[in-house]
Amino acid sequence: MTLTTDELTQIYQDLHQIPEIGLKEFETQTYLLKVIASLPQTWLTIKKVETATLVFVSGQAPHATLGWRTDIDALPVQEQTGLPFASKHEGMMHACGHDIHMTVALGLLSYFATNQPQNNMLFLFQPAEENASGGKRLYEMGALDDWMPDEIYGLHINPQLPTGAIGCRQGTLFAGTCEIHAHFSGKSGHAAYPHLANDMVVAGAQFVNQIQTIVSRNVDPIQSGVVTLGQFHAGTIGNVISGSAQVDGTIRALTQVMNQHIQQRVRTIAEGIALSYDCQVDLDLHQGGYYPVENDPTTTAAFIETMQTDPAIEYVETEPAMTGEDFGFLIAKIHGTMFWLGVDQPYQLHSEHLVPHVGAIEKGIYAMTTYFKKRDAEI
Numbered sequence: 100m101t102l103t104t105d106e107l108t109q110i111y112q113d114l115h116q117i118p119e120i121g122l123k124e125f126e127t128q129t130y131l132l133k134v135i136a137s138l139p140q141t142w143l144t145i146k147k148v149e150t151a152t153l154v155f156v157s158g159q160a161p162h163a164t165l166g167w168r169t170d171i172d173a174l175p176v177q178e179q180t181g182l183p184f185a186s187k188h189e190g191m192m193h194a195c196g197h198d199i200h201m202t203v204a205l206g207l208l209s210y211f212a213t214n215q216p217q218n219n220m221l222f223l224f225q226p227a228e229e230n231a232s233g234g235k236r237l238y239e240m241g242a243l244d245d246w247m248p249d250e251i252y253g254l255h256i257n258p259q260l261p262t263g264a265i266g267c268r269q270g271t272l273f274a275g276t277c278e279i280h281a282h283f284s285g286k287s288g289h290a291a292y293p294h295l296a297n298d299m300v301v302a303g304a305q306f307v308n309q310i311q312t313i314v315s316r317n318v319d320p321i322q323s324g325v326v327t328l329g330q331f332h333a334g335t336i337g338n339v340i341s342g343s344a345q346v347d348g349t350i351r352a353l354t355q356v357m358n359q360h361i362q363q364r365v366r367t368i369a370e371g372i373a374l375s376y377d378c379q380v381d382l383d384l385h386q387g388g389y390y391p392v393e394n395d396p397t398t399t400a401a402f403i404e405t406m407q408t409d410p411a412i413e414y415v416e417t418e419p420a421m422t423g424e425d426f427g428f429l430i431a432k433i434h435g436t437m438f439w440l441g442v443d444q445p446y447q448l449h450s451e452h453l454v455p456h457v458g459a460i461e462k463g464i465y466a467m468t469t470y471f472k473k474r475d476a477e478i
């Protein structure tokens with residue numbers, strides 16, 4: 100039967116306690132399969148691909164397949180929420196709401212496992228959104244081929260929207276991203292003899308400083324871009340000159356052209372640091388599947404129309420965001436729409452204090468069930 104409010108709340112709390120990093124979601128997959136197995140199985144077919152789970156719902160009289168994707172991975176963040184059901188995995192947390200995403204997906208699945216749709220449906224429980232372009236990985240290994248959707252949908256929680264509010268827009272919803280991994284290699288030495296070493300703390304610091312000029316000096320002020328360097332490791336103790344420095348970060352841009360422009364500037368600056376500090380730089384710029392999330396005009400018009408006309412749904416037209424999502428790869432291949440689900444939080448995504456409002460779960464399930472039932476009847 101369709102999962103109840105209490106069952107959904109328990110599922111959310113259970114999943115919140117077992118966060119796992121992308122491609123290592125073993126416990127999460129086991130838990131998901133247990134819940135899926137508890138649903139009516141008559142028209143379900145289940146497939147595992149590594150830590151991904153695909154559930155195909157056979158329609159009564161199918162001529163298309165509607166897809167729903169949820170991510171299942173977590174972040175290397177030490178939870179500080181103080182919740183009674185806080186993470187049991189040291190240094191890992193569902194700080195991006197993927198536990199909410201999975202619970203909404205299970206609620207949606209339970210409805211269509213109980214109420215057979217006319218068309219087929221595919222529920223994709225996807226690994227590694229945060230760290231390894233899990234959607235692109237599955238698509239390119241052919242995991243979706245037997246059940247390829249004609250349309251695909253997904254959501255992401257939004258702490259800045261009211262609980263259960265649905266936020267969407269035509270065009271770009273999420274930025275394209277590109278990870279930056281730069282390693283500088285020089286010569287270690289004694290702190291008292293800098294002239295006999297080649298100090299990579301200095302080279303890394305200069306890299307960080309010069310990268311800040313990209314958005315301020317190389318990006319058209321009426322466009323936009325972000326370069327964040329979130330991690331800098333160099334040295335082991337104050338009186339040793341470090342011979343290596345590692346700097347990691349991420350680029351954000353609302354168009355692929357701007358993404359590539361910023362990537363080129365990062366590359367040029369890194370090469371310039373290597374030249375001016377007489378050191379070796381190994382630079383990895385990894386975009387993977389993190390394309391801008393470009394909502395399909397047709398599916399998005401249908402989705403927004405449904406959200407705007409149902410009085411039980413609070414719809415908010417949103418601006419593009421500089422967050423990334425590897426769902427951008429899947430909806431570059433399959434017509435689709437991504438939207439925000441409000442969870443009304445003072446803390447932002449990726450915060451160790453984030454506690455999404457659980458009332459969003461049933462509102463998200465209601466909104467998407469309403470839409471899928473309508474879409475199932477009209478496509």
Ligand SMILES: CC(=O)N[C@@H](CCC[C@H](N)C(=O)O)C(=O)O
Binds near residue numbers: 255389422
């Ligand atoms: C919604 C969200 O927070 N997505 C992540 C996606 C990360 C992509 C990649 N690992 C990168 O860092 O560029 C985000 O940080 O926006």
